[in-house]
Amino acid sequence: MLDLVIKNGTIVTAYETYKGDIGIKDGKIEVIASNISCCENIIIIDASGKLILPGALDVHTHLQMPFGGTVSADSYEGGTRAAACGGVTTVFDFAIQKKGKGIIETAEERKSLCEPQACVDYAFHVAITDLTDEVLDEFERAVEYGVPSFKLFMVYKKEGLMVSDGVLCKALERSKEVGSMISVHAENPDVIDERINKFLREGKKSAWYHYESRPEFVEAEADKRAIHWAKAINAPLYIVHLANKEGVEEVKRAQDEGYKIYAETCPQYLHFTNEVYKREDGRNFVCSPPIKGEESQEALWKGIDLGVISTVATDHCPFQAYEKDWGKDDFTKIPNGCMGIENMYPYLLSEANKGRLSFNKVVALCSTNPAKIFGCSSKGNIACGYDADLVIYDPEINFIVTNEKMHSDVDHTIWEGVKLNGYPIMTLLRGNVVFKDGEFLGNPGMGQFIKRDRLN
Structure with missing residues (x-):
């Protein structure tokens, strides 16, 4: 019965x-x-x-994550509670590997935090920061364990998260062999650092200069570089939080050539433009990659329409207002990250209700495609x-x-007042x-x- x-x-x-x-x-x-x-x-x-x-899968969240001198404001309980109230029934969180730790060990540590708190179902990507030979060997066991996706940062050198191109290539090769997926945060760290130093010397410290320190071309170069390596090795690649026009074009080119290149974008890039960084509360919108200009926003929507962008996820990594205020007078002190786990599905469904895209497309972007790409066969x-x-x-x-x-x-929420x-x-x-x-x-x-x- x-x-x-x-x-x-x-x-x-x-x-x-x-x-x-x-x-x-x-x-x-x-x-x-x-x-x-x-x-x-x-x-x-x-x-x-x-x-x-079908319930949405948010395949990009950072809950209870130590970063920027603090910890992201949503606990596993708070973040997954918000997820449920926004129609998200599965969240993928990032477990960040520490030096000397293994992949499964890293996932187990995060699981012990998440298990008693989780209000919806959950999975992990492991962010690899220390790719030793032992960790490379562990890729296959991690796939069998049920964590077949790994993230590599092409930025955050000072924070100890970044990997080199050589490490990225090794991970792509091994991933292809064992049936896992590599995802990348693609930005150019050296250009970012040079631009930041220039703006600080010139006394340009408002939130606007967070965007100016890492504008479209800084992200686009890294997108192209990551795609180049993935194509050379013929390994699948998933680009997280894609936010720029050139990146969309490069993903489309690779897909047209028959490569398994997937792109994710985020609701904040679809709704807001870089004009938010000129607002008095601009620091609340600081995330990386930053929200870009209108031309890139239009390219993202076109990428969705053409099927170039496979998924929408949030990169949910919020901080309290007083923490964002640390950078009120110096953008380099603003903890990077925005909220969206409760807003993603309602926002895109609202856009479908207005006729911008179909409800079927929203389901594909937020539920069916992420489930297929990341191996959730019952979701x-x-x-x-x-x-x-x-x-x-x-x-x-x-x-x-x-x-x-x-x-x-x-x-607080960056979505305040959105109808x-x-x-x-x-x-x-x-x-x-x-x-x-x-x-x-x-x-x-x-x-x-x-x-x-x-x-x-």
Whole structure:
């Protein structure tokens, strides 16, 4: 017997849109039909006039992360609670390897923090900073363990996170052999450092100069360099938080040539432009790569339309307002990162509701594509046998984002005052209602670790 039935809604997947009922049993989608008959003991959710979507996967978050002299403001509990309230049912967090540590050891340490707090399901990418021969050998065991994706930073030299091009190439070669994926944060560190030093000497210290220190061409050069190495080795590559026009063009060129190059962008790059850095609160928008100009924003939307950009994720790494204020008079002291884990799906669905893209495309970008790319075989679709991670969306609601309505640990939001057409009214995690009508109903610890599949 079924546990729960969602009736009378319009089901939206990456591929089709149709009326139907969804029957759920033991946390899985058991049946989809035009009309499911229900016994007395079955819970019924009426979704008349609503859309039913698969839960989103935010495959780029930094929760409870030490960085910039502090720790990102959202704990695992706060960040995953906010995720649930924004229709995100799986988060991918970055576990940062410390010198001398192994990949699985690094993931296990983060898992011990996340497990008792997680309000939604979770997975990890391990950010590799110390690629020894032992770590290279461990790639295959990490894939078997269920963490088949690794991030390498092409920046943050002073922070001890950056790797050289030689290390990147070694990782790409090994990744190709074992069925894992390398992702990169692509910017040129030497150019950034030179520009920062120049602006500081000239007394140019406002938030605007965070953008000026790492403008479009600084990111584009590193995108091209990473893609060059991936093509030379014929290894798959995933570029995180792509934000510039030239980078979009280079990704398209590589894809047209038949290479497995994936690009992710973020909602802040789609909605805001670099003009935010001229605002009095510009420091709150400081993230890396920075938000770019209008030409790049238009290229990102075009990249989505053409399928060049495969995913949208948040790079959720917020800091409290007083921490952002450390750089009020010196942009180099601003902790880098913005919030978005609760805003990504509602924002893109609102854009679909306005006609900018289809609802199917939003599902592809935020759910189906990330699940496929990163090996989550039970996530990202509404079909029998999949996890019952579902979002019920009311296209008729008008919603204005305010921090008071958000559910994270952060004391402000860059999305303050943004008007959305339509909004999620319910989120189900494996058949459990965790968010309803603005209220979080889940519990810390109910999220499960997702053991992912080999990627190629």
